Amino acid sequence: MWVRTTCCYCRKTLNFLNPDGEEPTAGGISICTECHEISLFAEDGSLRRPTGEEREELLANPDVHSALVALALTPDPLAAIALWRMSQPFEN
Ligand SMILES: [Zn+2]
Numbered sequence: 671m672w673v674r675t676t677c678c679y680c681r682k683t684l685n686f687l688n689p690d691g692e693e694p695t696a697g698g699i700s701i702c703t704e705c706h707e708i709s710l711f712a713e714d715g716s717l718r719r720p721t722g723e724e725r726e727e728l729l730a731n732p733d734v735h736s737a738l739v740a741l742a743l744t745p746d747p748l749a750a751i752a753l754w755r756m757s758q759p760f761e762n
Pocket residue numbers: 677678679680681682702703704705706707
């Protein structure tokens with residue numbers, strides 16, 4: 671599903687796409703398609719900057735890493751999501 675929110679770094683209005691089709695929950699990860707910064711959803715649905723410790727954990731997450739690589743490869747967010755999905759292991 672799509673959720674309209676604002677990047678807490680560059681203030682760009684983001685149409686957030688959750689690939690799981692669920693509403694984002696507090697602590698959910700968002701990557702800005704404009705500035706490629708990683709944000710976390712707060713309790714009120716807005717985006718907040720991760721703490722230094724959270725940011726280190728996020729950057730060490732292979733899923734986040736492959737999403738950042740996909741965004742670096744194409745300016746088209748939907749193409750980036752498609753690329754990111756191709757890097758995901760198959761699930762049964
Ligand atoms: Zn941004």
